Amino acid sequence: MADRSGKQAAAQQAVDILHEISTILNCHLDRRTLSICISMIENGVNPEALATVVKELRKEAQEVDAQIASRRPGPGNR
Structure with missing residues (x-):
């Protein structure tokens, strides 16, 4: 133990x-x-492949966040 x-x-x-x-x-x-x-x-x-996947997932997450933000009603989105 x-x-x-x-x-x-x-x-x-x-x-x-x-x-x-x-x-x-x-x-x-x-x-x-x-x-x-x-x-x-x-x-x-493979560490390099894993790093590539992490970078791609982050990029996709940023794109999704940007799409969501552009659909929200706000001062610049009316």
Whole structure:
């Protein structure tokens, strides 16, 4: 049991360090997302392919947000 909690503590520390690096580099990844990405990479996902997918998803999300914003009634959208 002590070995397991030690591994969990080490994993948490690794995520904390990677999150700090991510923040310094302005990657805009929260701890949960970063943890999922780490897990995917540990399970064999190509890191460059994963980064490309994350960028594409962000771009699509921005486009959807822009479409939603343009449909809202407001001072400039009447």
